[in-house]
Amino acid sequence: xxxxxxxxxxxxxxxxxxxxxxxxxxxxxxxxxxxxxxxxxxxxxxxxxxxxxxxxxxxxxxxxxxxxxxxxxxxxxxxxxxxxxxxxxxxxxxxxxxxxxxxxxxxxxxxxxxxxxxxxxxxxxxxxxxxxxxxxxxxxxxxxxxxxxxxxxxxxxxxxxxxxxxxxxxxxxxxxxxxxxxxxxxxxxxxxxxxxxxxxxxxxxxxxxxxxxxxxxxxxxxxxxxxxxxxxxxxxxxxxxxxxxxxxxxxxxxxxxxxxxxxxxxxxxxxxxxxxxxxxxxxxxxxxxxxxxxxxxxxxxxxxxxxxxxxxxxxxxxxxxxxxxxxxxxxxxxxxxxxxxxxxxxxxxxxxxxxxxxxxxxxxxxxxxxxxxxxxxxxxxxxxxxxxxxxxxxxxx
Numbered sequence: 318x319x320x321x322x323x324x325x326x327x328x329x330x331x332x333x334x335x336x337x338x339x340x341x342x343x344x345x346x347x348x349x350x351x352x353x354x355x356x357x358x359x360x361x362x363x364x365x366x367x368x369x370x371x372x373x374x375x376x377x378x379x380x381x382x383x384x385x386x387x388x389x390x391x392x393x394x395x396x397x398x399x400x401x402x403x404x405x406x407x408x409x410x411x412x413x414x415x416x417x418x419x420x421x422x423x424x425x426x427x428x429x430x431x432x433x434x435x436x437x438x439x440x441x442x443x444x445x446x447x448x449x450x451x452x453x454x455x456x457x458x459x460x461x462x463x464x465x466x467x468x469x470x471x472x473x474x475x476x477x478x479x480x481x482x483x484x485x486x487x488x489x490x491x492x493x494x495x496x497x498x499x500x501x502x503x504x505x506x507x508x509x510x511x512x513x514x515x516x517x518x519x520x521x522x523x524x525x526x527x528x529x530x531x532x533x534x535x536x537x538x539x540x541x542x543x544x545x546x547x548x549x550x551x552x553x554x555x556x557x558x559x560x561x562x563x564x565x566x567x568x569x570x571x572x573x574x575x576x577x578x579x580x581x582x583x584x585x586x587x588x589x590x591x592x593x594x595x596x597x598x599x600x601x602x603x604x605x606x607x608x609x610x611x612x613x614x615x616x617x618x619x620x621x622x623x624x625x626x627x628x629x630x631x632x633x634x635x636x637x638x639x640x641x642x643x644x645x646x647x648x649x650x651x652x653x654x655x656x657x658x659x660x661x662x663x664x665x666x667x668x669x670x671x672x673x674x675x676x677x678x679x680x681x682x683x684x685x686x687x688x689x690x691x692x693x694x695x696x697x698x699x700x701x702x703x704x705x706x707x708x709x710x711x712x713x714x
Contacts, residue, residue: 393530423542429541524647549585553645616645
C-alpha cells in the first residue's frame with residue numbers, strides 16, 4: 318500500500334479523483350433555487366449552506382470555480398507527463414476517475430431538465446416536443462427550474478426516442494429520473510472509453526489519455542449530462558468499422574450507425590461525403606486522393622465537425638460542442654500535432670469562459686463578449702505562435 322502512494326503517477330491520479338470529488342460537492346452551489354431534489358434533512362442543510370455561502374456570493378463562487386478548474390488541469394497535465402510511454406490504459410481507469418461526477422449537480426447547464434421534460438411530454442401529455450414547447454405545459458411543476466421553455470426540442474427524433482428509456486426507468490418521478498439520466502450519460506462516456514482504448518493504435522496512448530481524462534469531457538458529459546457522446550460514439554464506431562475492414566456487412570452496419578448518430582443530432586450528416594469517399598473504390602482511379610483520404614480522415618472529420626461550432630446557431634461555441642472534434646484526437650496522425658494541441662488549448666479556454674457567467678449570474682451585458690474573448694484569444698495566440706515557430710524552424714534548417 319505504501320509503495321502505491323510513493324508512485325508519482327498514482328499520486329496524481331488520486332489527486333485528480335479527489336479534485337473531481339470536490340467539484341461534485343461544489344456543483345451543488347449552483348443548484349437552481351427553486352429546485353428541491355429531496356427534503357431529506359442532511360441534504361437540505363447542506364444545500365441551504367451552499368446557496369448561502371456560494372450561490373449568493375458570486376465572487377467567492379467564481380474564484381472557487383477557477384481555483385478548482387486550474388487545479389484540475391494542472392493535475393491532468395501531470396498525469397499525462399508521468400504516464401509511462403508503453404503502459405496501456407485500463408478500460409476501467411477513465412470510468413473510475415469520472416465516477417464522483419455521477420452524483421454531482423449539472424451546475425453549468427440545465428439541458429438535462431429539457432431532456433427529461435421532453436420525454437415527459439411524450440409519455441404523460443402525448444405531445445410532440447419537436448412541435449410543442451414546455452411553456453404549453455407551464456402548470457407542470459418541473460418547468461419551474463427549466464431554461465429554454467419557449468423553444469421546441471433542438472435535437473432529432475432519435476434522441477427523443479432514446480431518452481424515453483431513462484424516463485421509464487425513473488418511473489416518472491423527478492429524482493430517480495434525474496439520477497438515471499446521469500447514469501445514462503456516464504454510460505455514453507463508458508462506450509467512448511471502450512472504443513477509444515480498444516481500437517486506437519498503441520502509439521496514440523498519450524492522446525487516448527488526453528481525451529479520456531480531459532476535464533472538459535468529464536464535466537460536460539458526466540457532470541453536466543450533455544448528450545453529445547450519444548451522437549459521437551456511434552459516429553466514431555461507424556468510421557472505425559469502414560477503415561478497419563471494408564466488407565459489405567461492415568459498410569451496412571457503419572451506415573446504420575452513422576444514421577443513428579444523425580438521428581440524435583443532425584450535425585454528423587456532415588460526415589456522409591467523407592464516409593462515401595472512404596467507401597467508394599478510388600484507389601485505382603485517383604491513388605493520391607485515396608491515400609490522402611485514408612491517412613487523413615480523422616483530421617478531416619475533426620475539422621468538419623469543428624466548423625458548425627462557429628455558426629450563430631451554436632451561439633459562437635458552446636463548450637460541450639467541442640467534444641464533436643475532440644473524440645477523434647487519438648486517431649489523428651502525429652504530423653497534424655498543431656491541430657491537436659490547438660483543440661487542447663480550446664478545452665482550457667472553453668471551461669474558463671464560464672467565469673463571466675458565474676460572476677454576473679446571467680448572460681446579460683458584457684458577459685457574452687467576455688466569454689468569446691476568453692475562448693478565442695488563447696486559440697488565436699496559439700496559431701500565431703505556431704506560425705512564427707515554424708518560420709524560424711524553416712530558416713534554421
